[in-house]
Amino acid sequence: MKGNDLLKGLTYVDDSLVKEAEEHKPKKSPIRFVLPVAASFAIIIAAFSIRSNYPNHLPLSPENNIPPIVGNESPHSGKDYELYFNDADSQTAADIYIE
């Protein structure tokens, strides 16, 4: 028997095998599904990270009740939040000096 005999014999294989080979459709690559999902996640993550970099845009809540800065007003101008710096007189260490 020669290779040609096998080729001829192949003609007589079952019809279902011929039909299967003829109608076979290649599997769709999973990358087709992975790419859109990955792109969607990237967009969502980007949106959240941008939003987190702008705290003034966050809604007021008991944990975050600082009002947004508007105009040139200093954040320390309010009396309720008056700060005192270099108030060394009230400290013990202020009396220590070298003659």
Add this chain to the structure above:
Amino acid sequence: MDDSKIIELYFARDEAAIRETKIAYGKKLDNLSFSILRNIEDAGECVNDTYLKTWNAIPPQKPACFYAFISKICRHLCFGRLDYRNAKKRKFEIVTLSDELANCIPDKLIQAEFEDKVIGDALTVFLNTLSKDHRVIFMRRYWFCEPISDVANHLKVSESKVKTSLHRTRIKLKAYLKKEGISI
């Protein structure tokens, strides 16, 4: 037109059956015939003979899978034409395919004749042991006589993967033929 309706036309002896067969499967038969013969004129003649043989075969036969039925007729005619034509000159493509499959024959020294049908049955059993992907690759390469590049394009895989699959399948086929005693 649906295969069953085409077959009904054959049973009604309506010549539209041939026209509808040509519309539905003419291009596929042309490709199959040309893949084997590599000659447009011979391929065209074999396809026309296929229509005639189909017309004569249906009825009484009623094929379950119409395309497999007519493509088998076409393939048979093509190899007959090839034998006739290659009496003096052998064609490169089929020689290549034959040589590839000849490597599957365990013992080339012993000569024996096997009926094509027996070989076909043995190959059917063997092919059913393969995975679907390997089976389809093998069938497209050796049944439809497609070039490796076409097989790879059709299945959306690389040519190297097709070559590897064919190589492994041939090794398995050789072992199978040896096991079945088909050693010639």
